[in-house]
Amino acid sequence: MFKYKANKVILTILLIAAIISSIAGYIYSSFLGKIKKVEIPKDNTPPEIIVEEPKKEKNKIDKEIVNILFFGLDRRNPNEASRTDCIMIISIDESRKKIKASSLMRDMYVPISGRESNRINAAYAFGGADLAIKTVNTNFGLDIDKFVTVDFIGLEKLIDMIGGVEVNVSKAEAKILNSYIKELNYLNSEAAAAPYINSGINLLNGRQAVAYSRIRYVGNGDYERTQRQREVLNQIFKKLKAQGITKIPSTISKMLPYVETNLSNMEILNFALDAMKFDTENIEQFRVPVDGTFKSQSIRGMAVLVPDLEENKRRLKEFIYGK
Template sequence: MNKIIKALKTFIYMVLILCVTVVGFVYGFLNKINRTDTHKAERFENAPSIMETTRITEGTTTTYTQTKKYTTPAQTAEITSGIKEYDLWPDKQIINIMLIGHDGRSNKEKGRSDTMILATLNVKEHSIQLTSFMRDLYVQIPGYKDNRINLSYQLGGMSLLQETIEKNFQIPVDGNIEVDFKAFEKAIDSIGGIDVELNTSEARYLGYEKAGTAHMDGRMALIYARLRAVGNCDYERTERQRKVLTAAFEKVTNMNPVKVIDLLNQCLPMVTTDMTNMEIIRLATKVLSVDYNKPETFRIPIDGAYKAEVIRGMEVLKPDLDKNRKALQESLYNRK
């Protein structure tokens, strides 16, 4: 009996040591990711009068309380304005992660986000949807005048961009991941490039001999993803961005685990997120637990639910928010 107990204790110790080793390895891996916790503070540096938004979640209802703050070098006064409440559409089986691409300026000179794609993982239906938000979309930015949606990132980073998405479209954003264009190039090169289907106009502009499948390295993939000179300007540009992400997704899912680990070693230091290590582990657990289908794509604004206008000298796309909000919620949650 004593030998059995001793053997059992030894086994338990070995399991504990293994668990500690694995957890240490995973956390060491994830600690390579850049973290941001300064975006909310940045909002207070850009305007003498702003709206501070407080997010409170109780059960399935998320409440946003907005407080107007006036700040001057001499004094700070606080006046509480009207409280605005609206419900998000939470679903534990559906995870929304905002992917942000920007031009790599420093935090003190933050550029506008060039790419905003919401990656939605539906664990129950084993599906992924990539939703592009066009950068000229004219929306409400909490604390500021209505403006292009990509200005929210410049004013308050991923935090304010998240608030803007949630306020206008009433869907939760569970986390944000951002990468600059240099990191994007390196990531594509790290997976050996991608294959993308080109039409005749794209092939001619990019210097390929003919339309069809083209192999691209990181530099060419970036040029392709940012291309606006061919086709219907920003509409097709956002479609190209989704095609690049889909091609990269398919390439990575077919890599062996050793190459994936090597890829993460190279790419994680080029990524910035507001998610904690535990949140990333939970997300990864859900992602790895099922086999996902090829990503579906979507775009906001939807066709027929916006107008091209000039507002305060800006060329913008003014959406019918009710129609776009309903279309997005139906697409993500299959609710009508």
């Protein structure tokens, strides 16, 4: 009798394992093959950055927190070299189920490997994701090797797929936002025009949300622009989580053709299925350079922010990893 029950338990476990494997196999085959994979050389991070912290502590940090660089490109043609309009470090704290978002302001004037110093957003145009990642790592003492890139056309489609994002728009923002909507409607004339909006809480469609992310000439300029970009990303996370675990694979399947990344198939699958566990209501936010740690200057005809790199490196690491 005991042997019969034991065999029954084993068979039940095997059946459950088979079902889970079948579901995982379906998810894997149905959407992971659609993604645009980009490989980054293994020697991406300079040696001096790798040895900056003791190996034991570095491995401990790496195991607990995963950093992914998010690049938003302002390009119309998928094959054109483009500067990044948005650079963000997404830090995923596996143990605490928390997400942090750190914006790197695009006008920061920093050294770029193999080039003279320039705005940090020029690195992607000079050498794609590889050089952009090296530039961030070298200047801020990080060892990030994972990235996700999406252009504004792709971002528009991604947001439409999840049913838009809810944002509170001020009167000043609405005026500039509508001018950006007009521009995007003209540039994407083959698609249906996005309607203009009024101030207040709005459910923005993809094009409206992209226009909102681009607002610069309201309030504190580019500083508030990065805040809007983080807010849109925050709302995207919330919408994905609200869809529930049964719909997330299908949504991601539709999104992947508009994304470039070097995340492995297993990493994408794990992040997608674990998304339900993370606290997306309270995404912690940060911006580099920090107030009081940079100077506004004009260099070679460019209006740039010259940061105190050592201080910003310290503050960024403190935000990501804690004191």
